Amino acid sequence: xxxxxxxxxxxxxxxxxxxxxxxxxxxxxxxxxxxxxxxxxxxxxxxxxxxxxxxxxxxxxxxxxxxxxxxxxxxxxxxxxxxxxxxxxxxxxxxxxxxxxxxxxxxxxxxxxxxxxxxxxxxxxxxxxxxxxxxxxxxxxxxxxxxxxxxxxxxxxxxxxxxxxxxxxxxxxxxxxxxxxxxxxxxxxxxxxxxxxxxxxxxxxxxxxxxxxxxxxxxxxxxxxxxxxxxxxxxxxxxxxxxxxxxxxxxxxxxx
Numbered sequence: 001x002x003x004x005x006x007x008x009x010x011x012x013x014x015x016x017x018x019x020x021x022x023x024x025x026x027x028x029x030x031x032x033x034x035x036x037x038x039x040x041x042x043x044x045x046x047x048x049x050x051x052x053x054x055x056x057x058x059x060x061x062x063x064x065x066x067x068x069x070x071x072x073x074x075x076x077x078x079x080x081x082x083x084x085x086x087x088x089x090x091x092x093x094x095x096x097x098x099x100x101x102x103x104x105x106x107x108x109x110x111x112x113x114x115x116x117x118x119x120x121x122x123x124x125x126x127x128x129x130x131x132x133x134x135x136x137x138x139x140x141x142x143x144x145x146x147x148x149x150x151x152x153x154x155x156x157x158x159x160x161x162x163x164x165x166x167x168x169x170x171x172x173x174x175x176x177x178x179x180x181x182x183x184x185x186x187x188x189x190x191x192x193x194x195x196x197x198x199x200x201x202x203x204x205x206x207x208x209x210x211x212x213x214x215x216x217x218x219x220x221x222x223x224x225x226x227x228x229x230x231x232x233x234x235x236x237x238x239x240x241x242x243x244x245x246x247x248x249x250x251x252x253x254x255x256x
Contacts, residue, residue, distance in 0.1 A: 007127035008054020024127030029245035044135040052109040107204030129231040142190035148219040154186035
């Protein structure tokens with residue numbers, strides 16, 4: 001099964017790092033967050049990736065073109081211009097890197113890679129969020145529902161303490177509750193090729209007309225995920241994810 005990953009956005013809210021590299025290449029524990037996302041899917045047997053590149057896409061291409069350099073020990077003999085790779089570590093991945101344009105919006109990027117999808121069911125996600133989503137279970141759920149699209153729905157944790165007020169008296173306080181009961185787009189989709197007809201072109205935002213119309217037509221299912229979910233929108237989010245990895249408490253690490 002193919003996995004399409006959006007990796008072309010500017011990442012303006014984390015510009016401290018994204019001015020040098022595309023957002024999916026910002027590192028968590030010394031590896032790009034894109035790598036972590038791919039490892040999650042790979043743990044569920046999905047190893048065929050289509051990466052939608054855009055802003056500074058050459059950084060992503062160079063990373064995978066030189067993957068052995070990043071992941072292996074090397075001996076470089078400058079006198080003979082030879083390079084020897086030790087302890088080669090290869091992932092079972094097939095990666096198609098597609099330039100989908102710098103200004104293209106999320107739906108347009110998906111439309112641009114249509115020719116690489118082989119007319120089959122595929123996964124679709126963003127290159128800037130981590131979760132311990134059970135991809136295998138979501139795929140089974142999608143097939144059981146028989147609709148064009150399945151969205152992973154999550155309840156994000158609150159960022160602030162919540163209070164109940166009666167008159168001028170606070171009757172209850174809870175520090176950062178687990179959510180307000182609302183479900184939001186968790187960013188991990190399973191899709192049928194038929195969703196592409198809902199995308200007009202480069203100016204289409206996936207999260208607007210396509211998803212709205214799929215819902216209207218009864219073609220959008222919700223796979224409820226109650227586990228870990230964390231987007232990397234800000235430097236604060238990046239630091240949190242990095243700390244979880246460094247302390248060995250990363251819930252999304254579902255591989256050995």
